[in-house]
Amino acid sequence: xxxxxxxxxxxxxxxxxxxxxxxxxxxxxxxxxxxxxxxxxxxxxxxxxxxxxxxxxxxxxxxxxxxxxxxxxxxxxxxxxxxxxxxxxxxxxxxxxxxxxxxxxxxxxxxxxxxxxxxxxxxxxxxxxxxxxxxxxxxxxxxxxxxxxxxxxxxxxxxxxxxxxx
Numbered sequence: 001x002x003x004x005x006x007x008x009x010x011x012x013x014x015x016x017x018x019x020x021x022x023x024x025x026x027x028x029x030x031x032x033x034x035x036x037x038x039x040x041x042x043x044x045x046x047x048x049x050x051x052x053x054x055x056x057x058x059x060x061x062x063x064x065x066x067x068x069x070x071x072x073x074x075x076x077x078x079x080x081x082x083x084x085x086x087x088x089x090x091x092x093x094x095x096x097x098x099x100x101x102x103x104x105x106x107x108x109x110x111x112x113x114x115x116x117x118x119x120x121x122x123x124x125x126x127x128x129x130x131x132x133x134x135x136x137x138x139x140x141x142x143x144x145x146x147x148x149x150x151x152x153x154x155x156x157x158x159x160x161x162x163x164x165x166x
Contacts, residue, residue: 005078005079005080005081005165006081006160006165007081007160007163007164007165008080008081008160008161008164008165009074009078009164009165010164011074012071012074012075012078012080013161013162013163013164015067015070015071015074016071016161018067019064019067019068019071019106020139022060022063022064022067023064023106023135023139024139025056025060026057026060026061026064026109027132027135027136027139029053029056029057030057030132031050031053032046032049032050032051032052032053032054032056032057033053033054033057033058033117035047035050035054036050036051036053036054037054037116037117037125057113058113058117061109061110061113061114062110062114064106064109064110065107065110065111068103068106068107069107072103072107081160081165083095083157084149084153084155084156084157087153087155094145095145098138098141098142098145099142101134101138102135102138102139102142105131105134105135105138106135108131109128109131109132109135112124112125112127112128112131113128116128146158146161
């Protein structure tokens with residue numbers, strides 16, 4: 001049985017922030033993939049910079065998928081610190097649901113994107129587009145929860161994702 005952890009490991013923290021940066025880049029720099037996908041379907045043309053951004057989008061998506069698999073494996077092996085002891089059960093449930101949904105969508109988005117891009121499956125392209133709204137909402141909820149924990153509840157939840165367990 002795993003021992004109780006007080007914080008995250010350096011590897012868990014690095015994976016968290018690397019995936020976070022890549023996801024944010026995917027959201028911000030998605031226009032190239034939209035133009036390239038449309039051009040690939042015979043609708044308009046894509047510029048060289050849009051094709052470059054599309055290549056980055058694909059590469060970042062593959063990287064996110066691989067890193068997320070590594071992160072899940074590490075979490076299963078190492079575990080995670082428990083929530084604050086006096087946390088309200090509703091907040092625990094919200095945190096668990098948000099984390100589970102984030103893990104699911106971070107793994108599903110590259111799959112739907114890959115099936116759309118490499119397989120030409122239009123339904124996956126539509127699902128991938130809808131997933132963008134969902135992942136954005138979940139990321140914002142995750143950030144709001146971390147900030148609420150830190151500034152309102154005064155817990156160490158945010159600190160333990162920036163400082164490795166000693």
